[in-house]
Amino acid sequence: MATDFSSSELEAFLDESLPVERMTAIEEALRLDGALQKQLTAINGRRDAGVHSLGDVWRRHRLSCPSREQLGSYLLGVLARDAADYISFHVNTIECRCCAASIADLAAQQSAAEADVTSRRQKYFRSSVGHLRKK
Numbered sequence: 357m358a359t360d361f362s363s364s365e366l367e368a369f370l371d372e373s374l375p376v377e378r379m380t381a382i383e384e385a386l387r388l389d390g391a392l393q394k395q396l397t398a399i400n401g402r403r404d405a406g407v408h409s410l411g412d413v414w415r416r417h418r419l420s421c422p423s424r425e426q427l428g429s430y431l432l433g434v435l436a437r438d439a440a441d442y443i444s445f446h447v448n449t450i451e452c453r454c455c456a457a458s459i460a461d462l463a464a465q466q467s468a469a470e471a472d473v474t475s476r477r478q479k480y481f482r483s484s485v486g487h488l489r490k491k
């Protein structure tokens with residue numbers, strides 16, 4: 357019998373935001389599983405104390421991941437302020453690992469592209485200098 361539900365699933369259960377089948381499965385498991393009951397009670401207790409996990413906050417505010425293009429614009433600093441604030445909240449406060457990884461990836465690409473432009477400029481400069489010297 358599968359009784360391992362993730363705590364985010366249990367939180368969603370408390371919010372009644374799971375699909376019916378999943379709600380029923382948890383309800384059934386709760387009747388038989390003392391450990392699961394304790395787990396759910398602990399989660400509920402934490403909520404009453406006003407401590408919300410990030411997953412909780414996430415669901416409550418329906419935060420979704422920005423697109424890769426938006427993350428790229430964020431890195432370049434060309435986003436509107438609202439959008440930039442949202443991404444910085446999403447990545448720094450919510451600590452979305454997925455977007456943090458995308459940003460690291462995009463930053464590496466951007467600095468590689470910049471290095472490429474710089475070396476091309478240097479090559480061009482050297483070749484024009486060479487051209488001038490020949491004259």
Ligand SMILES: [Zn+2]
Nearest residue numbers: 421452454455
């Ligand atoms: Zn994200």
